[in-house]
Amino acid sequence: MAISDPSSDSPAPGEPSVPAEKGRPSEPVQARIDGLCGAFAVLRAQLASVNCTTAEAARGIVAQTTAVQEQLRTLIGVLEQEAARILSSSVEERVRIAEEEAAVLLLQRFLDRSSEHAREGEERARRIQSAVAEAGPLLAELRDLARQAKIVANNASVEAVRKEHGPFRVLAEAMRHVSERSAAAVGQVEGAITRVATGSQETRRVQEQDAADRPQLLRFAELVAKRATEQRAAEEQRQRMLVDVARQHDELHGRVVELFAMTQFQDVCGQQVEGVRAALANAEAVIRGLAGAMSPGAAAVELADALDPTLLLATYVMASQREAHAAATGETAGRDDQQRIELF
Amino acid sequence: MKTVLLVDDSPTILLSLSAVLTQAGYASMQASGGEVALAKLQATKPDLVITDLHMPGMDGIELIRRIRGLPGCRFVPILMLTTESQAERRAEARTAGATGWLVKPVLGNDLLQVLKKVMPS
Numbered sequence: 001m002a003i004s005d006p007s008s009d010s011p012a013p014g015e016p017s018v019p020a021e022k023g024r025p026s027e028p029v030q031a032r033i034d035g036l037c038g039a040f041a042v043l044r045a046q047l048a049s050v051n052c053t054t055a056e057a058a059r060g061i062v063a064q065t066t067a068v069q070e071q072l073r074t075l076i077g078v079l080e081q082e083a084a085r086i087l088s089s090s091v092e093e094r095v096r097i098a099e100e101e102a103a104v105l106l107l108q109r110f111l112d113r114s115s116e117h118a119r120e121g122e123e124r125a126r127r128i129q130s131a132v133a134e135a136g137p138l139l140a141e142l143r144d145l146a147r148q149a150k151i152v153a154n155n156a157s158v159e160a161v162r163k164e165h166g167p168f169r170v171l172a173e174a175m176r177h178v179s180e181r182s183a184a185a186v187g188q189v190e191g192a193i194t195r196v197a198t199g200s201q202e203t204r205r206v207q208e209q210d211a212a213d214r215p216q217l218l219r220f221a222e223l224v225a226k227r228a229t230e231q232r233a234a235e236e237q238r239q240r241m242l243v244d245v246a247r248q249h250d251e252l253h254g255r256v257v258e259l260f261a262m263t264q265f266q267d268v269c270g271q272q273v274e275g276v277r278a279a280l281a282n283a284e285a286v287i288r289g290l291a292g293a294m295s296p297g298a299a300a301v302e303l304a305d306a307l308d309p310t311l312l313l314a315t316y317v318m319a320s321q322r323e324a325h326a327a328a329t330g331e332t333a334g335r336d337d338q339q340r341i342e343l344f
Numbered sequence: 345m346k347t348v349l350l351v352d353d354s355p356t357i358l359l360s361l362s363a364v365l366t367q368a369g370y371a372s373m374q375a376s377g378g379e380v381a382l383a384k385l386q387a388t389k390p391d392l393v394i395t396d397l398h399m400p401g402m403d404g405i406e407l408i409r410r411i412r413g414l415p416g417c418r419f420v421p422i423l424m425l426t427t428e429s430q431a432e433r434r435a436e437a438r439t440a441g442a443t444g445w446l447v448k449p450v451l452g453n454d455l456l457q458v459l460k461k462v463m464p465s
């Protein structure tokens with residue numbers, strides 16, 4: 001946009017030749033000032049429209065990201081509860097596994113002691129049976145002695161009858177007594193030995209039954225031990241799940257932080273748009289005042305060119321983007337340490 | 345009339361830059377993203393491409409790489425117009441085949457001067 005020199009006497013081509021009043025801009029300049037204000041009004045309307053759209057979009061994004069944040073927070077809460085539940089059940093399960101392992105250990109020790117006792121009992125029964133077997137000939141010897149004593153007693157009785165009593169009678173009585181006592185003692189010993197043998201056989205039968213039951217007990221112990229091993233594997237799997245849950249929790253937490261940053265970014269955008277809208281109203285007032293006070297001169301040309309609505313709109317939108325980017329990244333928006341335009 | 349392909353996910357930027365270019369006597373085409381731009385480049389070859397860096401889907405640097413791979417687009421000037429100003433990103437764009445790097449905001453006159461430099465009449 002070019003403006004002719006208002007101080008010149010010759011008017012610009014196509015412009016009416018009206019002399020300027022004292023203290024006021026010439027008519028061509030005043031026309032351009034009016035045009036400038038009109039263009040600025042159009043610009044203001046355009047920017048207001050853009051502001052509304054951008055602010056509305058920013059508010060919408062903020063609302064959406066806030067809702068997503070809430071959902072993620074809820075999900076994180078559920079994950080934390082799940083992790084606590086797994087942790088709690090894991091502790092209980094570990095205690096139970098330890099108890100089962102201790103029970104299996106006790107059962108195995110009991111079986112070991114039982115086996116040892118069985119071996120000892122078997123040895124004792126074998127010794128008893130051996131002693132019973134050794135007692136057989138002795139009993140036969142005792143029975144023979146009793147029988148011989150009886151024979152002696154009978155012979156003594158015969159002699160006593162034949163000699164009409166006398167000493168043989170006394171001897172016969174004594175031998176008969178010895179024979180009867182020996183026979184009775186032998187009978188008692190035989191009864192005792194029979195009872196011992198019977199008890200020994202009963203003990204052996206019980207031991208054999210125990211030995212028959214032992215494989216089942218061992219099988220049971222193996223099953224319990226296998227179950228404890230499986231439960232321990234399941235417990236380790238739970239621990240891995242817990243680690244996985246913790247990792248997911250961390251990832252979600254990271255996402256929430258990212259979303260929070262996005263929300264802040266969008267919120268900053270919205271605030272900036274609102275700020276720009278207010279600044280625009282102030283700027284319009286300043287420009288109007290400036291235009292009113294502007295005297296004809298070169299400055300008017302520069303101001304008019306600088307206020308081209310299309311260029312201003314593009315510059316404004318890009319500046320807003322730059323400010324928003326700087327706010328989100330922590331970069332200093334206005335820094336000039338890097339070349340703004342660089343051709344490679 | 346020289347044609348400029350504008351690539352940006354912001355409709356406002358596309359609208360305002362298009363207005364600036366039209367006012368300066370250029371024809372403009374608009375694309376809202378990298379894929380759309382590549383599709384348009386299959387049909388028409390512009391005299392210049394101005395692209396944003398941060399766009400959903402395909403970013404500006406990837407777009408430059410893809411454009412450089414298209415037949416007849418090896419020497420088309422491509423300007424990156426972005427809010428980024430980091431030297432590493434600039435080097436990345438330069439390696440990808442960018443002609444220049446413009447940090448937003450760019451004044452209309454400055455942009456037009458750059459266009460005159462990279463597209464001499």
